[in-house]
Amino acid sequence: MEDGQLWLSLGVHNLIVLSHDQNITAEILDFCTTQGVDMETWVVSERSRNKYSINDIRYFRPSTYTATSNSNAAKTDTAARAYSFPQLPTGDPLEFTILELYALLAVIETRSRNNFEAFSLDCLKIEQLISELIQRTGISDHSKRDVMLGLNAGLSRLSSQALSGTSPISRTECHFWPHSLLGIGVANYALRNVADFISGCVRDTKFNQRFQALTRAPFEYGQTDNSVDNDWPTYFNIAPDIIANAASLGGVVPDEEDLEDVPNPITYYSGRDGFRNGILTTSAPLMSVSGCNSVQWNLGTITHELSHRILSGKLEEMFQNVLHEISDSNVTHLDHYFASQPKTMGQFAERLLAMSLMIKYAEEFPKSAELNEALGDPISFMLSAKLCYSEEVEEIAVHIFDYYHFYGAQHGTYVDFIWQSWAVQPSIEQRLEHYIKRTITALAVVHFRLSDWQERAISDFESILDVEPLKTKLPFYDQAKEILETRRDVIVSYLEQMQHVIALFHFILKLEDLKKMAVDDPFKSPPHSSGASVSKRNYTATRLVFGDDTARLSRPSFRNPLLFLRDFSTDAEPSAAKSAWLLHMLSFNALNADGTSA
Numbered sequence: 350m351e352d353g354q355l356w357l358s359l360g361v362h363n364l365i366v367l368s369h370d371q372n373i374t375a376e377i378l379d380f381c382t383t384q385g386v387d388m389e390t391w392v393v394s395e396r397s398r399n400k401y402s403i404n405d406i407r408y409f410r411p412s413t414y415t416a417t418s419n420s421n422a423a424k425t426d427t428a429a430r431a432y433s434f435p436q437l438p439t440g441d442p443l444e445f446t447i448l449e450l451y452a453l454l455a456v457i458e459t460r461s462r463n464n465f466e467a468f469s470l471d472c473l474k475i476e477q478l479i480s481e482l483i484q485r486t487g488i489s490d491h492s493k494r495d496v497m498l499g500l501n502a503g504l505s506r507l508s509s510q511a512l513s514g515t516s517p518i519s520r521t522e523c524h525f526w527p528h529s530l531l532g533i534g535v536a537n538y539a540l541r542n543v544a545d546f547i548s549g550c551v552r553d554t555k556f557n558q559r560f561q562a563l564t565r566a567p568f569e570y571g572q573t574d575n576s577v578d579n580d581w582p583t584y585f586n587i588a589p590d591i592i593a594n595a596a597s598l599g600g601v602v603p604d605e606e607d608l609e610d611v612p613n614p615i616t617y618y619s620g621r622d623g624f625r626n627g628i629l630t631t632s633a634p635l636m637s638v639s640g641c642n643s644v645q646w647n648l649g650t651i652t653h654e655l656s657h658r659i660l661s662g663k664l665e666e667m668f669q670n671v672l673h674e675i676s677d678s679n680v681t682h683l684d685h686y687f688a689s690q691p692k693t694m695g696q697f698a699e700r701l702l703a704m705s706l707m708i709k710y711a712e713e714f715p716k717s718a719e720l721n722e723a724l725g726d727p728i729s730f731m732l733s734a735k736l737c738y739s740e741e742v743e744e745i746a747v748h749i750f751d752y753y754h755f756y757g758a759q760h761g762t763y764v765d766f767i768w769q770s771w772a773v774q775p776s777i778e779q780r781l782e783h784y785i786k787r788t789i790t791a792l793a794v795v796h797f798r799l800s801d802w803q804e805r806a807i808s809d810f811e812s813i814l815d816v817e818p819l820k821t822k823l824p825f826y827d828q829a830k831e832i833l834e835t836r837r838d839v840i841v842s843y844l845e846q847m848q849h850v851i852a853l854f855h856f857i858l859k860l861e862d863l864k865k866m867a868v869d870d871p872f873k874s875p876p877h878s879s880g881a882s883v884s885k886r887n888y889t890a891t892r893l894v895f896g897d898d899t900a901r902l903s904r905p906s907f908r909n910p911l912l913f914l915r916d917f918s919t920d921a922e923p924s925a926a927k928s929a930w931l932l933h934m935l936s937f938n939a940l941n942a943d944g945t946s947a
Contacts, residue, residue, distance in 0.1 A: 359638070359929060360531020361464045361514035362389065382411045387463060387516050408516045410463070443483070443490055446497045450479065453504040460512035460521070465538050467545075468511065474612040475500070475629055496628055503630030506617035511537035525618070525635065533618070536638045539935035540616045543648055543910045544631055546939075547655045547755070547867070552611040554862040560663065563857055564695030614658060623774075626654035626661075640923025642931055644769040644818075647918030649911055652755040653767070656747045660858070664702065664743055668735055670695070671703045675727045683707065683727040694857060701853040703731065705742050708846050710734035745847050748791040749854045755911060757868035760792050762915065764813040769822060778825045782832050785810070786843045790851070793844055797851050803844045807837070822921070870909040908940050 353368030366377060374390060381388045392405040454472050461468040479500070482493055506524065513523035513532025523532040551557065612629075619625070620635040631654050640646035671686075674696070680686045687704065691697040710733060714720035723730050756763040767788070771777045777784055793806035811833060813819060820826060833840070907913045917931055 357929070357933070358514075358531050359528060359533045359535040359932060361512060361534040362387070362516075362518065362531055363535065365531075378409060381409065385411050387411075389516055389518060406517070406519065410516070443494055443497070446494050446501065447483070449501050450497055450504070453501060453508060457504065457508050457512065460508070460515040464515060465511065465534060467538070467541065468507070471541070471613045471615065472504075475615060478612060478629065499627045500615065500629045503615040503617055503627065503632070506619065506632075507537065507615055510534075510617055525638075528638075533638055535929075535936045536932045537617065539932040540618070540633055540637075540648060540651070541613065542935055542939055543651060543914070544616050544655060545613045546910050547652060548611045548613045550863055550866045551659060554860060554866055556659070556860055556863050557611065559860065560857065564693060564698065566694045568691045568694050568697050614655070624651060624654050626657040631655060631658070636923070637928075638932075639925040639928050641914075642918055642927035643920045643923045644766060644918060645773045646923060647766065647770065647914055648935075649914035649918060650767060650770045652911065653747060653751050656751040656755070657743070660746055660750055661743060663858075664739075664746065667695070667699045667702050668706075668731075668739070671699050671731060672728060674699070675731070680727050681725065683724040683730055686727060698853055698857040701849045701856070702742070705847065705849040705853070706731065706734040706738050708849070709738040709741070713737070742847075742850060744787060745790050745850045746854065746858070748787050749794050749851065750858060752791040753794055753854070753859065754864045755867045757864060758795050759868075760795075760809045761813050763791070764788060764810065765819065766915065768819060772823055772825075778828070781825055781828055782836060782839075785829060785832055786840055789840060790844060790847050794851055794854060797848075797855065803841045806844065807833070807840060818921075867909075867911065870907055870912050905934065906938065906940055910935050910939055913939075 353366060353370065353373065356365040356367075357363055358365055366373070368374065378388065378390075380386075387408070387410050389409070390405075390407045391403055393401050393403055396402050454476060457472050458469045461472075479497065482488070482496060509522055509524045510528075510532055511534040513521040513528075514530065514534060515521050518530065521532070523529045525533060614627075614629060614631040616631050616633070618635045618638060619632040622632045623634040625632045631651065633648060633651055634646060637646045637648055641648050674680075675683075675686050678686070678689070680689075687700060691700060707730070710730070711720055714723060752758060752760075752763050756766075771784065789806045789810050792809045793802055796802035796805040799805065814823070814826070814829060814833075823829065905913075913934070914931075917927075917934075920927065
């Protein structure tokens, strides 16, 4: 601009114009009216050097835009009830938790309706789930309150971060002080779109429905074929990758009543939680707002947290089925449970899960007589095993699921990104061996049909560790190398303990359709793959050069935000300018599979 300045922010009112020319203000107002965009004019005068006063604030909302938006905006029952809360029964133990939930949903619906309507639509789905939860019997008020407290915390963050800057700007708030005026709506919308892409992949491939159909499928004992080495681990005299599994579900058609939507989680940024998954929420590190251009703070590693969302409920249901079967069959010793023949694929998978927990918990009994006595109370044994080791087993399953589906089993890309992301977390070094074991177990999934699968997985990890960038960028590289050399037998033993989780994945959690959708982009030329890593994809667009002379694409078109992040979240150091560009691209330039705007 010849007379003024132009700024692009991360807030709801993205474009900020500073001008002394009132004609420019009139032109901008005409443009906003034509485009159906809100705007505010602030008349500011300088009282003294670098001190200003606001003389007048005016808010403009095009009437045609308001009418159109209101007719399309989501209207949640919960938000509407926020104004009639006194009609609820008094003395309800959930009363104030529900009141806060209603108020938060009402605020988000009102503020997002004319700006980021997708937030309002997400809240509509969340409201439906919460309404069902409140009405459901068999769940304690304590459990319901825990779910709603976590949701309320996420909604509070979302409202203050994403929807600050909603007109009237002066009446909104932001908990993130560096962006206290306009908030970080663009950054929140970018995070929401990344999560929504993953939810969409699960929904579009019907993963949940096909999983349920597979669990009900009859279990058939297969024959080990010649492609499997004789000493390859077998389970109940059959090889896991030989019989039907979730990777070959072409003939498995889910029942119509199984069809369901996959709600997007409420996403927000947190300086305390970092990447963390809740039942209805998912958070990312606050540092990612200004540093997502770097490998350390990239948003792509959110796939791990969202994999927890996909698997957690399934694993919990499987464990409960184990307890029911043991109880209903009057099993008096846990060995008897494993000796019984499964009737369905689901029952077989449940045995693999139970075996994983049993093997870990058995380590608590150094004497065989003590272990045998404990196995004589199978319900108590399995409950204790779950209490001690279910979190670890779920973490292993999630690592495998994430690596195979969302990283396309590309071990170089996977290890580079997650380990550079871990490198900034001070707690990792204290449990370095544990994280090495988790990573190698995930890499083992592609070698599981081979007799030396453990050594191949370890070699994959070592090969990536010994090249750039990890060789020089990993602060605990020397410690990791020492663990691989001196604790190799321990790592192999751990892999053997967790082989049942790997088998569980191959049997019932692997879906090639999901893998293909999560690592593909129909708008990009296929990248060249070397096995360990994938070269950058070709984006056709004009160039945009930053102040430090590094180039970025100005308006690339893409469908897959995960691939886009792996191409552009590769810098060694965080940059607020580059991160802002990346967040704008994720917010406004992603396309659906048919080429329409996401």
